[in-house]
Amino acid sequence: MSRYALYLGCTVPVRGINYELAVRQVAPRLDIELVDVDGFACCGFPARPLDWKAGLLMGAHNLALAEAQGLDILTLCSACTGTLTEAALRLKEDAQLRQWASNELGRDYRGTVRVRHVARMLYEEVGVERLRSLVTVDLSALGLAPHYGCHYLKPSHLYDGFDDPENPQSLDRLIEATGARVVHYEDESQCCGGGILGFDEETALLVTRQKLDHVVAAQADAMVLICPFCAIMYEANQRRVESLYGTSYRLPVLYYPQVLGLAMGLSADQVGLKLNRVKSRKLAELFQGA
Amino acid sequence: MEEEEIIDVSTFEPGFRDEIAAEPGGEYIRRCYSCGTCTAGCPVGGVTAKYNPRRIVHMALLGMREQVLTSDFVWLCSVCYTCYERCPQDVRIPELMNAVRNIAVREGHVPQTFRVQLEQLREHGRLYEIGNYDNERRAEYGLPPIREEAEAVRRILERRGWKEEQE
Numbered sequence: 001m002s003r004y005a006l007y008l009g010c011t012v013p014v015r016g017i018n019y020e021l022a023v024r025q026v027a028p029r030l031d032i033e034l035v036d037v038d039g040f041a042c043c044g045f046p047a048r049p050l051d052w053k054a055g056l057l058m059g060a061h062n063l064a065l066a067e068a069q070g071l072d073i074l075t076l077c078s079a080c081t082g083t084l085t086e087a088a089l090r091l092k093e094d095a096q097l098r099q100w101a102s103n104e105l106g107r108d109y110r111g112t113v114r115v116r117h118v119a120r121m122l123y124e125e126v127g128v129e130r131l132r133s134l135v136t137v138d139l140s141a142l143g144l145a146p147h148y149g150c151h152y153l154k155p156s157h158l159y160d161g162f163d164d165p166e167n168p169q170s171l172d173r174l175i176e177a178t179g180a181r182v183v184h185y186e187d188e189s190q191c192c193g194g195g196i197l198g199f200d201e202e203t204a205l206l207v208t209r210q211k212l213d214h215v216v217a218a219q220a221d222a223m224v225l226i227c228p229f230c231a232i233m234y235e236a237n238q239r240r241v242e243s244l245y246g247t248s249y250r251l252p253v254l255y256y257p258q259v260l261g262l263a264m265g266l267s268a269d270q271v272g273l274k275l276n277r278v279k280s281r282k283l284a285e286l287f288q289g290a
Numbered sequence: 291m292e293e294e295e296i297i298d299v300s301t302f303e304p305g306f307r308d309e310i311a312a313e314p315g316g317e318y319i320r321r322c323y324s325c326g327t328c329t330a331g332c333p334v335g336g337v338t339a340k341y342n343p344r345r346i347v348h349m350a351l352l353g354m355r356e357q358v359l360t361s362d363f364v365w366l367c368s369v370c371y372t373c374y375e376r377c378p379q380d381v382r383i384p385e386l387m388n389a390v391r392n393i394a395v396r397e398g399h400v401p402q403t404f405r406v407q408l409e410q411l412r413e414h415g416r417l418y419e420i421g422n423y424d425n426e427r428r429a430e431y432g433l434p435p436i437r438e439e440a441e442a443v444r445r446i447l448e449r450r451g452w453k454e455e456q457e
Contacts, residue, residue, distance in 0.1 A: 008436070009416075010416040010417035010418050011417070011418065013420060013424070013428065013433075013436050014418040014419075014420060014424055015418065017427075017428065017431055017433060020433060021431060021432075021433065024433070036434055038437060039437070039439045039442065040439065041415035041416055041438075041439040041440075041442055041443045042411055042415060042416045042417060042443060046404070046407045046408075046411065046417060047408075047411065047447070048388060049365075049369075049387075049388050049391040049392070049395075049404070050391065050392065050395045050400065050404055050408070050452075051392060051395065051450050051451075051452070052314055052315065052388065052389075052392055053450060054446055054447060054450040054452065057446045057449075057450070058443060058446055061442050061443070061446065104446070104449055105442075105446075150368075150369075150370040150371055150372075151371075154370070154371035154372070154374065154375055155371045155374050155375065155382075155384075156375060165371075165375050166375065189372070190333055191333040191334075191368050191370035191372065193333070193334075193368060194368070195367070195368030195369045195370065196334065196365070196366055196367075196368045198403035198404075198406075198407070199362075199365050199366065199401055199403050200340075200362075200365075200366060203334060203337060203338045203340065203341075203366065204368075206337035206338065207333050207334060207336075207337055207368070210333075210336075210337070272431065
């Protein structure tokens with residue numbers, strides 16, 4: 001049994017509770033205990049472009065809270081993963097900076113916390129063999145297009161080279177473990193555009209549109225992703241892209257832990273499937289309540 | 291050529307590259323030999339001519355301080371790190387863009403969207419408010435309530451000089 005502090009970040013608990021539901025349902029079945037830590041705040045990602053030290057201190061605040069409970073952090077959002085991992089490494093390696101941060105926060109941080117994205121944890125710690133052994137529902141009819149996003153893999157020096165940023169495998173293997181088929185498409189490593197949504201919506205959605213075009217062209221039944229902001233771009237903004245560019249996708253977007261949960265026999269309700277906005281007949285036929 | 295496109299080299303500030311190199315994240319700007327690998331693989335540059343990382347780095351190296359700091363384009367980097375992984379000179383462009391943004395911000399150039407985000411962080415400690423409505427909705431799904439930690443974040447922002455009246 002391993003234990004993690006569950007770090008939800010800003011987006012998941014408001015706009016991605018289907019992701020959160022699926023993770024909370026799946027984890028105990030894999031002997032992962034998730035602990036809710038009071039006082040977690042934003043990871044610091046939005047402050048970093050303005051003032052890197054403010055961003056670092058926000059990261060340190062969260063790391064220090066987890067450390068006080070003797071826990072490593074499990075993240076669901078890839079931007080949180082990048083920001084907190086970078087803060088953790090910087091503070092671990094630079095004793096002076098760590099001392100400064102502790103003084104600023106009025107809270108001691110010793111630099112011991114490790115940060116893990118839930119997909120990496122499933123891939124490395126639980127392992128695809130164990131996941132495969134827990135599958136009870138046949139998903140072989142489903143073709144799923146993996147979207148890795150950016151901060152789950154890059155910058156790669158933060159992530160000990162656990163996967164190749166140019167040709168990543170982990171999400172492919174995780175999808176295969178559920179029995180579903182991996183659907184490949186053009187430009188798989190393309191960014192969702194979310195990083196500039198607030199600054200220039202039109203440009204951001206042009207980036208989003210490219211991947212929707214490519215995934216639909218490859219005839220995937222759904223896109224599978226592991227970051228709530230990527231979901232905002234591909235799912236919440238899908239209608240908007242359709243109306244801006246006169247296209248029609250109707251492409252369901254699923255979080256990987258939802259797919260895993262469904263393969264393990266959890267119900268559509270248990271993994272929050274009715275909160276996924278884009279419906280399809282195929283998903284509805286496979287999963288009652290989808 | 292239009293008058294405004296003509297560059298007057300007498301306005302260049304050659305020390306700008308050193309200023310960037312002294313900023314965390316900007317250390318490796320002098321390594322750039324303008325090969326364009328960054329621009330070739332850039333997802334934003336792929337959809338709009340408004341953003342061209344090679345051009346921005348080159349402008350910065352030339353000392354076009356005012357143009358770089360006041361333009362929109364440094365804010366168009368989506369920080370996807372594609373160029374970071376591919377750059378043969380390890381210039382670390384997304385970090386460089388954040389370094390330039392940090393300098394621009396100290397000179398008062400804060401895009402509106404970031405002002406809004408700062409306000410959210412100060413008020414709620416997070417980008418999206420979690421009020422009673424949200425916690426009731428979470429409870430309906432069997433999810434635990436979340437307490438906003440605005441105080442710690444506000445204290446960090448204020449210690450870093452982000453006081454309300456200064457924006």
